[in-house]
């Protein structure tokens with residue numbers, strides 16, 4: 113029987129950071145810290161993230177950048193371990209990085225730099241690796257966890273679950289953490305793919321298929337009451353919509369409901385846009401299709417042609433703009449500034465960047481991520497019902513929740 117003071121299951125972003133922080137914080141105490149993962153290849157999600165350059169955090173992070181049944185839950189952990197703390201670690205390891213738009217920080221060279229950094233931190237902390245290994249059963253009795261694993265029987269005083277979310281099963285995602293939470297009486301918030309492309313039924317999408325590859329800046333919004341507007345790029349695909357605008361909106365989308373897109377190129381309501389257009393068009397002898405091409409000059413030509421062909425009644429595009437009345441302008445402005453579409457589905461966990469839902473925060477301590485059901489049990493990272501926006505927020509949650517748990521383990525009751 114191998115015995116540990118702390119055993120972390122899942123050596124991804126959260127698991128490696130937590131094991132390193134506990135191991136380093138416990139220096140001199142003679143603690144044994146173990147880190148178990150079933151994957152052959154370490155930290156594949158970090159490797160593929162940010163197009164291979166890992167968008168590892170964002171300059172400004174707050175609870176508003178996350179979706180959760182309890183939006184305030186993440187506040188304490190995020191405040192205790194900020195992007196600046198993680199940036200200091202990256203700098204300590206001399207990893208070059210740069211800022212892209214909206215405060216997103218990426219590695220200059222490759223995500224491999226971050227994986228090597230986390231491995232080195234674990235090594236400095238004396239973390240013992242158990243990989244590739246998996247756990248087949250967990251029991252808790254007399255203040256101790258007993259595990260059956262492919263590495264033999266294991267025992268630990270503290271058990272940290274950092275097995276991540278369900279996206280990209282082919283690189284090792286499992287629902288093990290969710291099952292374990294259930295086994296110990298934790299409630300789960302329904303899980304579903306988030307930061308995911310949205311799809312439409314083939315017949316509805318047929319007119320737009322030829323737009324695959326077209327991209328333009330838009331304002332986008334999911335269907336839920338709390339959904340914010342995002343100001344990002346939209347991408348047409350063969351099966352539907354993608355690009356940052358739609359990935360962000362997808363995290364706030366409920367099946368059967370419409371997403372909203374404003375393609376006007378400015379933050380205006382349909383009423384404001386209609387009034388603007390009516391004013392500009394008054395006295396003009398231009399034909400609507402030519403006039404629209406000028407107003408929507410930021411639209412790729414292919415998009416404009418498809419829109420004129422599919423959205424307007426026969427012959428309407430050839431009318432003189434000066435002839436159009438208030439209700440015509442409002443109808444046109446609504447189609448442009450408040451395009452509402454009901455997706456039939458998503459591209460699923462195969463293409464999702466993150467999982468929405470997970471272990472309910474109501475059963476976790478917001479300061480330490482400790483279970484309120486079983487002493488010594490912790491859930492960190494994506495397995496918890498805290499889902500970040502696109503832009504480095506999910507990694508920042510992984511780092512912050514890892515440190516919260518490490519501090520809770522090192523100084524219980526502090």
Ligand code: FDA
Nearest residue numbers: 122124125126150161162167276284288493494504506507
């Ligand atoms: P993570 O998935 O990193 O680690 C979980 C670990 O647990 C894995 O090593 C897995 O093998 C292991 N595991 C799972 N089940 C197990 C079991 N039963 N037994 C043993 N081990 C098990 N975020 C961001 O902020 N910036 C970005 O640029 C990107 N980019 C991005 C691109 C793509 C394509 C994806 C799919 C995701 C992103 N993300 C992202 C999201 C980000 O990768 C994700 O939120 C974090 O990796 C979550 O960290 P965790 O440590 O919680 O899980």
